[in-house]
Amino acid sequence: MNNPENTPIIHVENLSHTFANGVRALKNINFQARRGQFILCTGRNGSGKTVFMRHLNALYLPTEGKVLIAGVNTRRDQAFARRTIGMVFQDADSQIVGQTVRQDISFGPENLRLPREEIELRVDKALETMELTSLADQRPHLLSGGEKRRLAIAALLAMNPLALILDEPFSNLDYHGVRSVLRHLVRLHGEGHTIILVTHEIEKAAAHAGRMILFDKGSLVEDGEPSSVIPKVGAYGMRPFESYGQEIDSLTWLK
């Protein structure tokens, strides 16, 4: 009998996606992710990273192949995929729904129709985890960039997903904002959360990842430990590793 603990959280088989205008955004992707992994997903702009990630949250459905989330096909149960895989979008502003930080975090659990007491418990815990308790009654649109990203993560944590996907979480953030978001991500990973971090700024976080995948022109071209993938990124139009002048272990903004 299958042990649910051994079932990959994400299982992608021969996934291809062609948009209505004929653009083939993903080509025959195969991928698996297990509990507790910290995966860095990288590639040039337009390489297919975001389209791929949106399949994991069932926002897009495959035109060929299949995506299984905790063993369930996204085509069969999209709501399950969205409950199980939380996604932070690149533009934090477009994710904000609530008129206060607390309201915004409670939006997801309310959609899950949880009892009010359970919602309050989850919201308080998410606020505390992301160090937003003092801002609970603040209007989200007035938060700083880093605080908005932390709010987006808190909003997902309140839905108790098995894995968190963050699409370019460092874009438009200053040094302090990047460090703050990264520090929280590293802590969440330490507490057992599965993290998939989508970024082309690998120098900011690569040291924390245990695995790295690289997209190019809609294909998953590299998958392995950062030490084996990073030296190859230059060949795919990204900043060559040699130009960083650092060891892979030093590729973090937390030092």
Added chain:
Amino acid sequence: MAEIDILHYRRGSSKLHNFDPRLKILLMIAYISVILSGSPPAWTVTSILLVPCSYSAGIRLMSIRRELKVFGFLAAVIFLSRAVGVLDTGAGAAAVTGILSAWSFLLIVWTGMVFTAVMDPRELHLLVYWIFRPVPGVSAGRLAAQASFTLVLLPLILDSAHEIREARKARGVELRKNPLKRLHSLAYPLLEKLLLRMEEFSLALEARCFDEDVLRVDFHLHWRDTGWWILYLFPAIAMLSAGALLR
């Protein structure tokens, strides 16, 4: 980003905030009806009444003056079009007509500002749901979601328009003489930006398992509030009646 601080809900615990959402909408309809009744004495009283309402809603008078500048251009257009339309009655009378029309427009905007400041979008959701639930063939949940999200998105739309306006200024749009070309250079990028933003917003809603039938608050009509809402509603009804009689 310098956010435009207009048409936002402002969390608070004032009497106006704590009113039942059905009462809030009733009040707004009463005020707008008074304004539309076209009686300058009633407008004067409405203007005076809106001052404490604004304070109660957490809006400072200075900020109202600043925010109403956003609508100043539209008010000027209304003034000109109305005044020019009755120019044959004499310049003085035409100017008065123009001023009164612009005044009533700004009063409606001001009322809208107060209403949005005290109406939590979740309450609006509940209110629209309550109104349309008995109507057969109408998806009350969907309508309610659309209404409440409009209130959420309105300030973002204004922010986007503000950003694009500033970017156009930085590239010398004021040097263009043709007003249609100037308008086109604002409307096209704004529409494009809004469509992209709406798409992102709807994806974000789906990602968070959005369910249009979830009601996030409940009505809270308390008898102890009765005195207050009579205080706010009565002058409006009285003015409306007076305005109708004076016409």
